[in-house]
Amino acid sequence: MSKRVLTTESGAPVADNQNSACAGAGGPLLLQDQHLLEKLARFNRERIPERVVHARGSGAYGHFEVTDDVTGYTHAAFLGEIGRRTEVFVRFSTVADSLGGADAVRDPRGFAVKFYTEEGNYDLVGNNTPVFFIKDPVKFPDFIHSQKRDPFTGRQEPDNVWDFWSHSPEATHQVTWLMGDRGIPASYRHMNGYGSHTYQWTNADGEAFFVKYHFRTNQGVRCLSSEQAAELAGRDTGSHQTDLLQAIERGVHPSWTLYVQLMPAAEAADYRFDPFDVTKVWPHRDHPLTRVGRLVLDRNPDNVFADVEQAAFSPNNFVPGIGPSPDKMLQGRLFAYADAHRYRLGINHTQLAVNAPKAVPGGARNYGRDGLMASNAQGRHAKNYEPNSYDGPVETGRPLSAPLPVSGHTGTHEAPQHTKDDDFFQAGELYRLMSREERSRLVANIAGGLARVTRDDVIERNLAHFHAADPEYGRRVEDAVRALRED
Numbered sequence: 346m347s348k349r350v351l352t353t354e355s356g357a358p359v360a361d362n363q364n365s366a367c368a369g370a371g372g373p374l375l376l377q378d379q380h381l382l383e384k385l386a387r388f389n390r391e392r393i394p395e396r397v398v399h400a401r402g403s404g405a406y407g408h409f410e411v412t413d414d415v416t417g418y419t420h421a422a423f424l425g426e427i428g429r430r431t432e433v434f435v436r437f438s439t440v441a442d443s444l445g446g447a448d449a450v451r452d453p454r455g456f457a458v459k460f461y462t463e464e465g466n467y468d469l470v471g472n473n474t475p476v477f478f479i480k481d482p483v484k485f486p487d488f489i490h491s492q493k494r495d496p497f498t499g500r501q502e503p504d505n506v507w508d509f510w511s512h513s514p515e516a517t518h519q520v521t522w523l524m525g526d527r528g529i530p531a532s533y534r535h536m537n538g539y540g541s542h543t544y545q546w547t548n549a550d551g552e553a554f555f556v557k558y559h560f561r562t563n564q565g566v567r568c569l570s571s572e573q574a575a576e577l578a579g580r581d582t583g584s585h586q587t588d589l590l591q592a593i594e595r596g597v598h599p600s601w602t603l604y605v606q607l608m609p610a611a612e613a614a615d616y617r618f619d620p621f622d623v624t625k626v627w628p629h630r631d632h633p634l635t636r637v638g639r640l641v642l643d644r645n646p647d648n649v650f651a652d653v654e655q656a657a658f659s660p661n662n663f664v665p666g667i668g669p670s671p672d673k674m675l676q677g678r679l680f681a682y683a684d685a686h687r688y689r690l691g692i693n694h695t696q697l698a699v700n701a702p703k704a705v706p707g708g709a710r711n712y713g714r715d716g717l718m719a720s721n722a723q724g725r726h727a728k729n730y731e732p733n734s735y736d737g738p739v740e741t742g743r744p745l746s747a748p749l750p751v752s753g754h755t756g757t758h759e760a761p762q763h764t765k766d767d768d769f770f771q772a773g774e775l776y777r778l779m780s781r782e783e784r785s786r787l788v789a790n791i792a793g794g795l796a797r798v799t800r801d802d803v804i805e806r807n808l809a810h811f812h813a814a815d816p817e818y819g820r821r822v823e824d825a826v827r828a829l830r831e832d
Contacts, residue, residue, distance in 0.1 A: 365378055396689065401443065403586040406643070407432075407434075409638055411638040418546055419546035421665060422462060423467070436457045436598070437455060443814070446582070448583055449573075450574065451523065452523075457469070457470045465705075467662060469558060477519055478519045480623055492509075503795070511807045514810050520549065520772075522725040528568070529570075532588040533599075535567035539559055541557060542674065544558070546746075556607055559605065560603055561604060601640045607632060610747070623672055657699075659679075663683070691716065693717065693718050712730060
């Protein structure tokens with residue numbers, strides 16, 4: 346059988362892919378060598394700007410199957426009858442490090458799910474923790490800058506990390522998660538995923554419910570100690586990618602069971618703490634878990650760059666029956682994520698295969714045209730304005746979710762205080778849930794980083810947060826830090 350012919354980008358056959366054209370044997374190269382110039386120019390442009398956060402990631406395709414009836418809470422079609430399946434793409438990631446970082450590090454993990462539903466793509470963009478470090482998006486760039494490499498030293502600096510946290514008492518809950526036993530998952534398969542934010546579901550009668558998502562791993566939660574993680578990262582910086590790839594290739598398909606917590610919208614205003622504060626969880630005794638379905642990953646991407654690196658998840662990609670809440674961090678992400686993809690991938694990134702909606706044959710139906718790498722010309726008779734008289738796509742007049750009530754004056758307000766709102770109670774609750782051994786490891790992890798801070802005032806501010814969460818917690822961290830600094 347004859348081999349396929351190698352061609353240039355324009356489709357012309359390549360005569361020689363081993364030797365560049367030159368002026369005589371051993372002479373200088375020629376500018377007319379179109380194949381050489383094209384090959385080098387493409388090579389120079391193989392990389393795109395990496396994500397500022399969640400840069401290092403892995404992903405896989407699979408499906409989500411409804412196992413329980415939740416139609417009383419949402420009219421989203423893909424969550425309709427029991428047994429319905431929806432194709433998904435899931436991307437896992439570390440948060441703070443660059444594309445070249447290691448997988449086995451102490452860092453939250455991104456857990457992003459793209460549901461290719463019959464009503465459009467629904468993106469659920471969360472983490473492997475149910476809470477986050479801050480509650481207002483105006484602090485997000487500063488937070489990330491404090492966790493990334495210092496502009497002068499070019500490395501992550503404990504002074505920066507802990508200085509920011511010392512000025513952000515709301516971070517105490519997430520710091521307790523991060524520094525605890527679940528701070529370094531053994532693999533992407535062995536960790537839970539959470540929507541983290543509060544979202545809104547609306548049923549067919551227009552009743553609104555606030556919802557939190559929980560993906561519980563069916564492989565069991567497994568985590569690494571700091572020592573195990575350091576050894577694994579030294580052996581294989583891509584350990585989590587290796588594990589996910591090899592598991593799926595050998596037919597071991599990881600799965601998660603999706604549960605939700607539900608709160609009737611009318612109850613939110615009088616709940617004992619702010620239900621839209623992403624630094625807090627909803628206690629299960631108040632809002633028990635309701636099972637929804639099963640997420641299974643069973644196919645690796647054929648090309649990691651095409652699918653994992655170019656995958657664009659945006660929390661503002663909702664479908665009918667699902668919408669946002671007043672969660673401030675979520676509100677900020679509704680803009681920031683889509684804007685990041687427009688910068689990294691271009692205005693037409695939704696036309697890429699991994700991002701294109703499968704609900705609409707031929708791609709999304711709208712009046713967007715042109716831009717870099719445009720492929721949505723839509724034919725000679727398609728107009729690029731609306732309304733029009735040419736049978737173009739029209740609005741439905743049906744909102745995706747229930748409206749959110751608003752009141753008061755515009756301004757830079759702090760979040761309204763509920764009766765039990767504070768930054769430390771839930772961090773203390775988490776500490777008190779831990780076993781004696783878990784508490785000891787948590788204290789050692791915190792002290793190991795905090796003791797490296799050079800400023801006493803930064804250390805004291807952080808210690809005050811742990812004391813406020815739980816007296817024993819604060820005392821043990823303080824004693825451990827002092828012992829390490831005296832060595």
